[in-house]
Amino acid sequence: MQLYLRDALPGDTEQLVGLVLAGKLTIDADDQLFLDDYVDALDEIDHTDGSYLLVAELGGRIVGMLQLITFRHFQHRGGRCAEIESMHVADDERGRGIGGRLVEYAISRAKDIGCYRVQLTSNNARADAHRFYEAHGFEHTHHGYKRYLDLDWTPTRSASRRRPIDAAVAG
């Protein structure tokens, strides 16, 4: 079977949420009942320069995903930097090279748009994932820090952000 590596499409959303939920270490905000929020997030990612949700598709099924975020750095002479988030492979497909193909695809996409570095954080508990990233050339050079903010709402885009475009099309 051919493995396809590509940008995520709206029709992939439900399977992608399933992958996120299956790969999580703790239960938090993710919830398949709020599919519209993920549809909205994918739409915003698609419309943001340098921002991508990449998937691996095998036999019509989404078996892997990662989010690739690129940004200008105010260092390295204003170089472009990339970050990988939310990397998951379906548990029944792990260890078959799919994650490796996907992460190398993301790295080549980052390189194509001129990034000088790709970085990521990985939970301390994910020893297998650390082995995986190190096998793909990532070095454990920094300590990662996260501070969760007390937010009781989901940041869906406001309708007003879309209205000017809709209005322009209509009028």
Ligand SMILES: CC(C)(COP(=O)(O)OP(=O)(O)OC[C@H]1O[C@@H](n2cnc3c(N)ncnc32)[C@H](O)[C@@H]1OP(=O)(O)O)[C@@H](O)C(=O)NCCC(=O)NCCS
């Ligand atoms: C880490 C992950 C993305 C790697 O994808 P993958 O398709 O299994 O990786 P590949 O088949 O390309 O590479 C296999 C290597 O990945 C590592 N690996 C990590 N988890 C593994 C698993 N459950 N099964 C097999 N290999 C795994 C191993 O180092 C393995 O190499 P080894 O066989 O020489 O030990 C995937 O296993 C996964 O989704 N894990 C759970 C979620 C997760 O930890 N995501 C990373 C968040 S930072």
